[in-house]
Amino acid sequence: MSDLREAPMAERPDHVPSDLVVDFDFYNLPGSDEDVQSAYAAIQTTHPDIFWTPRNGGHWVATRAEDILVMQKDHQRFSYRHVTLPPMPEETPVQIPLELDPPEHAHYRRPLVQALQPGAVAKLEQGVHDVCVETIEALVPRGECEFVEDFAKVLPITVFLRMVNLPLEDKDYLLPIAEASVRGRDAQTRFRSMQDMGAYLYKWVEERRHNPGDDLLSQVVNTQVRGERISVAEATSYAGLILFGGLDTVAGMLSFFAKFLATHDEHRRQVVARLDDEVFLKSAIEELIRRHGMANTARVVTHDFEYKGLSFKKGERLLPPNLLVGMDDRVNDDPATVDFARKGGTHAAFGNGAHACPGAILARRELRIFLREWLSRIPDFHIKPRTKPVLATGMVNGVTKLELAWN
Template identity: 35%
Template sequence: MATEAPATDDRARTERPPHVPADRVYEIDMYKPDGIETEGYLKSWKTLQDKDLPGLVWSPFNGGHWVATRGALISEIYKDPERFSSQVLFIPKAAGEAYSMVPSKMDPPEHRSYREVVDRGLNLRSIREREPQVRAIAVELLDSFAKRGHCDFGKDFSDEFPIRVFMAIADLPMADAPKLRAFASGMTRPGGNTPEEMAANLDRANKSFFDYVEVLIQERRGKGGTDIISLCIHSEIDGKPMPHQKLLGMISLLLLAGLDSVTNFMNMMMDFLARHPGTVRQLADNPADIKRAVEEMFRRFPLVAAARMIARDIELDGVELKAGEMVLLPTALSGLDERQNPDPWKLDVKRGRPAHSTFGEGPHRCAGLHLARLETTILLEEWIQRIPEFRAKAGSEPHYESGVVASVENIHLEWDVA
């Protein structure tokens, strides 16, 4: 099954371990999946299912690791922290070991108390209370260009909207957003040609977050603020103040999660809608369907490829997995798996209970999912009210980069103005 590399391919490869069958080797580079330049991010990943590969294959790239290729298996691994640990979340493993944000890298039961702190700031009730504020930000941005007849969706909206919302929740100045987004990109798409170089770049971004957060902690400690950062600072774990290093990791994780993934998801979604006017028309004619459609959007446009570390020697999908090895969980292969969702490429706004792992599953299911759903619902409601018909600018094509979180840029939209 091993794919043949082009003659000019000089990417570093790890030798196949003795326990890995030769017919399970498949050359998939999570940071440069084949076909991403011509087919886009999702189709480049879907190729693994179209070739009917086994549920687990082994890639020699990025330090060598397993890849789960089927939705049911991805879900199973996410839900099983006893066999699949979150102590290392990123590939290559050398880079993942440099990641030190909590509670995402914790396993139960230690994880539970820290997750409860995050949930207090991002639970459904708290997010619903922020709806007027979130809607006001969306309306202000949309009204600034709706009558213009065109926009660079990233620069004019998605680079601003979820970030302004999060910066308001965290009580941070928007002037800090560009550098924080750069830190986030360094974490989720670390540059480098070897695992060691990628680890160094990720570690640098991680430390940049920590340095930034250290100042916030010193400024806000003891001042009783109501923002989510102050909530973390003044929380206790088992009746004691949160350990300082864990506090740095928790606040840094909130910043990382709030500044990258929703922006890129919105870019992917809006590029699709611009090329499928029938779907937009369906939502415009039936606005009550928008909230249901949002979950289908998350199924259809997943862009996270996190990982888990195998906690002990086990057998799965007919192969041996050794403690300490890594397994990649591309969420694109969950939502787009026809075994999970019939006709998965179709965006069916009336699909009942779409199956996906876009927010992860199990104890580490994304704490920000309620906010992401609210932001996406408001975007669709307010956009369609102002711009019920729009299209992709002629000749413009999105630019994709793969990583722990994929990036999607160059989304140019246009519409007729009365």
């Protein structure tokens, strides 16, 4: 829960019915300090399917899977042009390729998708395994750790910085910038983080454009669109976006997994007993992902139209939280309960349609390696006594502190 000074409330537009106005602030959500996803689900079950909030500049909120999936896929009505709330300053550069709509989006996205194909990810697997084992082995004799700093901000970030061939020692400088970008609750904080990331990346972008290698950064900053290489400004924006994603999202999911297993002994023992069962492990990971959705990306209404009896006006902002698909009791029975035997659990943790996360394959691979290597070495662990996990909401939900202990 945030204690920052309250931002001014937006006035209700005339076309928004007064009974659809809800005081909803996704940066300051009641109950989110205990369980982020359940706090969202409480909004889902007690409020209209689609409502309007005066918080964070004033915007619509969709709460049900049926509508969220439409808004993820229908770029003709729901554009990705501005994905953050509150709205960023007008001079903010476009986040490439995230804030581009099809067909333009596909031209920029292609090199990222190619770099994260299953075959390419398979080549990274041994490196992920080695970093994971080395990190865990160093923690085992300690009997405790602060999971976020000691593991979640080590494994995926080390792997990612190797993919883009940037100095590993720079992570301590980059991580606070990424944190400000995804959880800074005001536009000025996020804008400064983008400027800071751009300033850091500029020399590397120039260097890889003049002397490209076979790393991911070299591929994206030399992207060709319609036969011409993208500009330095576009390349810097592109590079910044993949850094923000690579430095935070998998770390957040690892931490949600660890928090759940530390507080649910029976589930943890189920996974420990079946670490070599590939089919079970795959379904367990998918169920944990469904239950612990993270990302929130906003949309912009492209033109005036009616949707389910509501009037949407051009330029309005809308928030369709990805995690609410997995927590929707209309598509998942008893969604708050993690059931490793669940069949066909529906979620949108990695998005859908043209903007589905290209890093999903790598993320799932890292999560699988984590479960196998951690639970084979530390099968019994719990929240350290007299401590409490610290959770955060924002454009990306996360765990910012998680103290674990084991015998």
